[in-house]
Structures are given as C-alpha cells and as structure tokens.
Amino acid sequence: MFGFLRxxxxxxxxxxxxxxxxxxxxxxxxxxxxxxxxxxxxxxxEEVKAEVxxxxxxxxxxxxxxxxxxxxxxxxxxxxxxxxxxxTSAVTEAVTTTKISEARFDELFQDLEITLLENNVAVExxxxxxxGLKTNLVEKPLQRGKVEExxxxxxxxxxxELFISGYDFKEKIVETAAVxxxxxxxxxxxxxxxxxxxxxxxxxxxxxxxxKVVIAASxxxxxxxxxxxxxxxxxxxxxxxxxxxGADPAAVAFDAIKYAEAHGIDAVLIDTAGRLHSNVxxxxxxxxxxxxxxxxxxxxxxxxxxxxxxxxxxRKFNEAIGIDGIILAKADVDExxxxxxxxxxxxxxxxxxxxxxxxxxxLSPFKPELVVESLGLAx
Numbered sequence: 001m002f003g004f005l006r007x008x009x010x011x012x013x014x015x016x017x018x019x020x021x022x023x024x025x026x027x028x029x030x031x032x033x034x035x036x037x038x039x040x041x042x043x044x045x046e047e048v049k050a051e052v053x054x055x056x057x058x059x060x061x062x063x064x065x066x067x068x069x070x071x072x073x074x075x076x077x078x079x080x081x082x083x084x085x086x087x088t089s090a091v092t093e094a095v096t097t098t099k100i101s102e103a104r105f106d107e108l109f110q111d112l113e114i115t116l117l118e119n120n121v122a123v124e125x126x127x128x129x130x131x132g133l134k135t136n137l138v139e140k141p142l143q144r145g146k147v148e149e150x151x152x153x154x155x156x157x158x159x160x161e162l163f164i165s166g167y168d169f170k171e172k173i174v175e176t177a178a179v180x181x182x183x184x185x186x187x188x189x190x191x192x193x194x195x196x197x198x199x200x201x202x203x204x205x206x207x208x209x210x211x212k213v214v215i216a217a218s219x220x221x222x223x224x225x226x227x228x229x230x231x232x233x234x235x236x237x238x239x240x241x242x243x244x245x246g247a248d249p250a251a252v253a254f255d256a257i258k259y260a261e262a263h264g265i266d267a268v269l270i271d272t273a274g275r276l277h278s279n280v281x282x283x284x285x286x287x288x289x290x291x292x293x294x295x296x297x298x299x300x301x302x303x304x305x306x307x308x309x310x311x312x313x314x315r316k317f318n319e320a321i322g323i324d325g326i327i328l329a330k331a332d333v334d335e336x337x338x339x340x341x342x343x344x345x346x347x348x349x350x351x352x353x354x355x356x357x358x359x360x361x362x363l364s365p366f367k368p369e370l371v372v373e374s375l376g377l378a379x
Contacts, residue, residue, distance in 0.1 A: 010376055011115075013151050098142055105138050120307025120338025125162055125345050132158030156377040162341060163368040166325065166350025169202075170209055173267055176296060177211060182260035183267045186253075186295035188286060188317050191274030194329030194355055195301040196225065199269050200232035204360040207236065211266040216256035217242040218249035218289055221273035221282070229271060236360070239265075249273065249285060250292040257293060270295065283320050290321050297324045299352070302343070304334040311343045318347045329355035332362075340371055 100108075109130055116126050136154040143150075176183045185202070189195045196219075203213045215233055217240055219225035226242050233240035241256035253270045260268045270293055272286055290298065300323045302310035310328070317323055326343055331354035334340070344351050351366040 119336040122342035125342040162345040189301040253293040304328040304331040332356040
C-alpha cells in the first residue's frame with residue numbers, strides 16, 4: 001500500500017530542499033555583487049564634497065551613533081558584541097539559514113498537489129495539507145542542510161491531522177454487550193465493496209473474543225447475497241437469519257434482533273443491500289432498516305482502491321444515515337492510498353479497520369502511524 005505515492009512524495013520533498021537552496025544562493029549572489037566602479041568624474045565630486053564637510057561634523061555624527069548604541073545596550077535592546085563576534089554571527093546566519101518565500105512555496109506546492117491528486121487524495125484533504133505546510137514553512141528561517149527534514153516533518157504532521165481519533169471496535173462491542181445485549185451493528189456500502197466478506201471477518205473477530213454472534217441477511221435485493229452469507233455463516237458456525245429474496249429487509253433485521261434477545265446473543269451483524277447513493281429507493285430502504293433496528297453502530301465499508309469514488313460514497317452514506325466508522329476493504333492492493341488519507345477527514349469519522357486479504361483474519365486495526373510510515377514520513 002502507498003508504494004507509488006511514497007516514491008512521488010520523496011521526489012517532491014527533495015525539490016523543496018533544492019529550490020530553497022537555489023533561492024538562498026540567488027539572494028547571496030545579489031548581496032555579493034560588487035559596487036559599481038567610480039568614474040574619474042565621480043571621484044572628483046567626492047573629493048570636493050569631502051573638503052566641504054568639516055572634520056568636526058564627522059566627529060559629531062560618530063559620537064551621536066556611539067551614544068545611541070550605548071543607550072540600546074543599557075536597556076537590553078542590543079547585546080554587546082565584539083567586532084569579530086558580530087561578523088561571525090552575520091556570516092553564520094547567512095550561510096546556515098534560508099527561507100521559503102510564499103511565491104516559491106506556491107510554485108513548489110503545485111508539484112505536490114498534482115502528486116496527491118494523481119493518488120486519489122481528496123481536494124479537501126489537499127487544502128488541509130497545504131495550509132499546514134504554508135503555516136510552518138513560508139518565511140520561516142530553516143537550516144539550509146535541514147530543509148528537507150523540515151518539509152518532511154511538517155508534511156507528516158499535516159497528514160496525521162487528517163485522521164479522526166477512533167475507538168477500539170472490539171472493546172466497544174465487549175463493553176456495550178456487558179451493559180445490554182445484543183449490540184447491533186449495521187453495515188452499508190455499494191455492491192462489490194467487500195461488505196459481505198468484511199461482515200464475516202468481524203464475526204470471526206468477535207468469536208475470537210468469546211462473543212456470540214448472529215448475522216442478519218438484510219440484503220434481499222441481490223440474488224447471490226444470502227447464499228454468500230450462508231456459506232460464511234456455515235464455515236464460522238454462526239446463526240444466519242434470512243427471509244426469501246425480495247422480502248422486507250427491515251423485517252429480517254428485526255427477527256435477528258429478537259432471536260438474539262431470546263438466546264443471549266452478544267452481537268447482531270446486519271448486512272444491507274449494496275446501493276449507490278443516487279438510488280433513492282434503496283437509500284430509503286436503508287433508512288428504514290436503521291429506524292427499525294436502531295443500530296448501535298453504522299459502519300461504512302468501501303474499497304480502498306476506488307480512491308475518490310470511495311470517499312464520495314462515504315460522504316453520501318454519512319449524509320443519509322450518519323455513519324459511526326469506516327472499514328476500507330482491499331487495502332492490500334491499493335498502491336495509491338488516497339482513500340485512506342482522505343476519507344476520515346472528509347466524513348469526520350474514524351477508520352476502524354483495513355481489509356488486507358480474503359481470509360477471516362485478514363482485518364487489521366487502522367493505525368495512522370502506519371500510514372505515515374508507509375509514506376516514508378516516519379520520525
């Protein structure tokens with residue numbers, strides 16, 4: 001994951017450093033330009049001028065400057081420095097520090113912006129990253145040999161801020177189940193997003209923590225959905241509540257909850273029909289399931305590899321029913337990583353898990369620091 005984006009980010013960060021050095025060289029070059037050589041006419045004029053100005057006036061000016069300097073030193077405005085100390089300080093500052101101007105930053109950020117867009121990072125996330133970099137880099141004195149390090153550190157911080165703090169899904173289910181049973185978890189997403197497989201993985205995770213689970217096959221719209229869930233349920237030894245195809249999905253969820261209440265089941269996992277946010281009828285059906293089941297958690301499952309499409313889907317599902325968390329399936333084959341970087345910030349909801357394969361144990365708790373590390377930005 002993030003292989004391509006990591007490579008491109010490294011190239012862009014290096015450009016920041018190179019351009020900053022070039023800018024400083026240009027500044028120093030301008031400062032070192034020799035003064036124009038005086039012509040014989042100018043020299044003569046200066047001699048005349050020197051004769052006119054009496055030496056007494058020159059002495060008065062020097063004494064005045066000395067008095068001002070001593071006054072500043074007394075009130076702490078200017079520390080006392082010897083001649084060589086002052087020269088060394090000025091040279092050191094000129095040689096070891098540099099600044100990135102706003103114009104140069106905007107020029108450099110274009111490369112980074114294109115890189116992020118090419119890797120499916122949402123515009124909102126890009127704007128957030130730009131604001132963070134601008135605040136911390138523009139017109140700030142940077143050590144010339146550490147410009148790249150400063151850019152990398154600031155970029156790392158900006159990306160970390162994109163992730164909304166989450167919760168431990170397993171612990172939340174355990175804690176809630178200890179107070180009231182069953183805990184109801186509703187899964188939403190479009191067709192082909194890996195939702196059915198993800199539900200099976202969550203069932204296995206809860207079983208491994210000694211929790212009893214029942215699955216509600218509330219996707220009565222897609223022909224193979226119930227069959228697929230039945231196969232998973234049989235392999236895991238989990239009870240599947242189902243009705244015929246075309247039945248009322250909310251009724252299936254209701255029956256599963258009643259079964260769980262009667263049998264001391266800890267959690268009900270509710271599948272729903274995959275739908276596009278533009279399908280009004282299916283969205284209304286999803287809202288009905290939520291009203292009837294009153295889920296404790298509503299989880300959006302999206303394909304990491306679909307990038308901005310996944311982000312937009314999550315946004316629309318959140319607007320429709322108010323999701324509580326995100327699971328990104330197929331993250332193991334996502335080379336770009338834009339969805340993982342963007343979806344939490346856009347929805348203001350936490351990413352809970354990354355799907356990393358087809359096996360029941362291929363579900364990794366999401367950790368922002370792993371994303372930063374994968375991008376080559378680790379501290």
